[in-house]
Amino acid sequence: MTHEAGWAHAPGALRAPAWLRQPQDVNDLVGQLWSTSAHKDDAGVLSVGGVALTELARTHGTPAYVLDEADFRARAGAFRDAFAGYDVYYAAKAFISTAVVRWVAEEGLHLDVCTAGELAVAERAGFDMARVEFHGNNKSAAELERAVELGVGRVVVDSFHEIERLARVAESLGRSQRVMVRVTAGVEAHTHEYIATAHEDQKFGFSITNGAAYDAVQRVLAAPSLELRGLHSHIGSQIFASAGFEVATRRVLALHARIAAELGVELPEMDLGGGFGIAYTTQDAPASPARLATEMSAIVEHECRALGIAQPHLSIEPGRAIVGPSMCTLYEVGTVKQVALDGGAQRTYVSVDGGMSDNIRTALYDADYSCTLAGRRSGAEPVLARVVGKHCEAGDIVVKDEFLPGDVAPGDLLAVPGTGAYCRSMASNYNHVLRPPVVAVRDGESRVVVRRETVDDLLATDVGDA
Template sequence: MNEPADARGPLGSPWSASVERGEDGALRVGGLDVRALADEHGTPAYVLDELDLRARARVLRLVFQAAFAEIGTGVDVYYAGKAFLSVAVARWVADEGLLVDTSTGGELGVALFAGVPGERIGLHGNNKSDGEIARALDARVGRIVLDSLDEVDRVADAVARRATGPARVMVRLTTGVHAGGHEYIATSHEDQKFGLSIAPAPDGGDSPAMTALLAVLARPELELIGLHAHIGSQVLDPAGFAAVTAKVLAVRAELAARTGVLVPEVDLGGGFGIAYLPQDVALAPERIAKELASAAAEAAAGLGTPLPRFSIEPGRAVVGPAGLTLYRVGTVKPVQLSDGTVRTYVSVDGGMSDNIRPALYGAAYHAVLADRVGSPDLVQARVVGKHCESGDIVVHDCLLPADVRRGDLLAVAATGAYGRSMASNYNLVPRPPVVAVADGVSRVLIRRETEKDLLALDQG
């Protein structure tokens, strides 16, 4: 449910820390009135609260370092660039002491262009091209996460051709621990494309994961620096992280028992859940850090092995709450449903091209009237886009003032992650700009696309 129309001060979850509603009902973010932002930058527009993003990155690093120092080991925090990556964002997270995780050549290229040193970048991907592998090796990235058995030889052979010295690699494990939201964002059950299963082969032989680990150790071109696992996205219960920690450390101990090699690092992935709705409770960084550290210490003690260095890969938890999207209202259409109730369809000037998640897997978002004090009477509303799809929904259900009308501004919270990064040009709609705000100043990080941009790719 929306906050009351006369609410004042910071709005709290799920908004960034600087979002507040003024006496005239207009939202402010980063010290700027959203009406001024809309006038200057147009709508729709992604608005990114720089100081909020930086603070979230910094807090994650500090609380994880403190929790793992208590158990006698270290931890690195990688920013998962897939959530949203631009040159400025790469620089911001690097400034705050984070490393950068990339999953494609494009993300790698942006991180390198931003000046992030290669050794502070990791490369993921279930289907890395030869070009992506070569670029990662040339950039001397800190690690390449191998996702399949054939990548072992492909990366090793690429190293041999380049004579660059051993490549630092991890092997991604599929542990069977599943957590998070929709099945499309679950990444650790057996029947999916990522990683190598730790389950024994049907004939009782080595698991695919162990087979790959032994293959890495057999190639002098590769340096096995660790094991990697990721259980899913938008995880709100830390129990899954504790379970996967025990499983990965058990594989590490088994490999050491068989080969004498005790890999120095374990990456536990990301997926820390955030608040999208006012009633949501995000997974607090302090809680997940302490529970992960405790689980790691307990598992290592039970196995009789020393603790490795750890790493994590939050993306959504850094950038998601720092972003909001501004829309301009167009058509407002009350629709009487078969049960006699009325749903008000509020159409905006964006839609599934700037936020595909509600259409793709039913993701829930929260919208408010952003530019004035609305009626105290509320209506059940559905915020929809301008695209030629009935599934073009921005917010499935929310309460909006009964007098919502054409020309109003709406703000949708927590769109910093996976909005711009998954955006498209469906119906040939240009993608919105990304506008950073801080201390009363706005600047464009990624400019709005134009029809000229669309035609520039069309060879006619």
């Protein structure tokens, strides 16, 4: 009899969500959710990059983000190789640090930033600014000026005001700035509303349908200080299928062809966007970089043939797919309690020493995560648990539903996979907690690449009555 048969159907038991896979052994890792080096030894101790997380906790404390450097580099290289001939842009917004920017450079990728802060990290890391694109829907004049001064490879313009603003900045600096025009293709990506970015009712880009995109192209072409390189399309994030890209690419290439026919300008580049999905739980089935490259290249080739146009130089933006699976978050359990529910069932609440300040995505997007006991092996029967944080919010949930051993107790270590994208980037000081460190692991060694905040950091901006 499996655990599921013996537990999930017991009288008064709390049923797991239909999608949640219960392992035959609750100690097992579900490999697709973790970085490639993650494994458990016979004692149940989880290691990443050859570093036991029990030792990492003793050395660096908890909570901590654990970044598998070799896995990160392998995923970056997989996209670089699969999309050979493309420019592959790493998304700084997913996670950025000087160390990671240097890895991006060493793996031959380009870099996508969307604020002056991200640009400053790239500058500090010595990244080649010609390989940077600057995104964002509301770039200030100061941000644009800095970008032009540094010589960023291209600015992705997102509004008529920005076209005018950038043209003035570039002219005042005596520069010619390369530009991509972000267009909205009217495609609804099958993802959360807040990360779907190509439908009409949202803040990004110029609509192809209402003519704004064509108007934006004309305005850029009319600005002597701007050099139009191409069109940029992005349909959203956490995307698993290429069907949405097919529709968007057809519409963007149709506009590309219209610009050539009516304005006599053959744009040399086109950015297909990306935002490819990763596995947060067993319900997610991401496509490989090779499959994505084959399908997306075929779409572009087919549409260019149909339109009778030359294929532009292509760019791709994998988004979370590089760093997302390369990081996990390590927590220590503080309390465990059983809460009675209607019908006589109980839910096990496992509270850890972090929460929505280091992973806001569950609260913000209703995101699903998994977790595992990281410091020991257990022979206890599994219980359906909810992993929650220490913050003064009922919605402070890290993992909504997961099977954990029934003897999970204070002092145990839990690890949550797939936290590389947006967790540290969106981290906060809510309740005046300190943001965790990012600890890179490789070949049995660990090193801090982003240090843990201190109370001095927390109070540094509080000027009191001065």
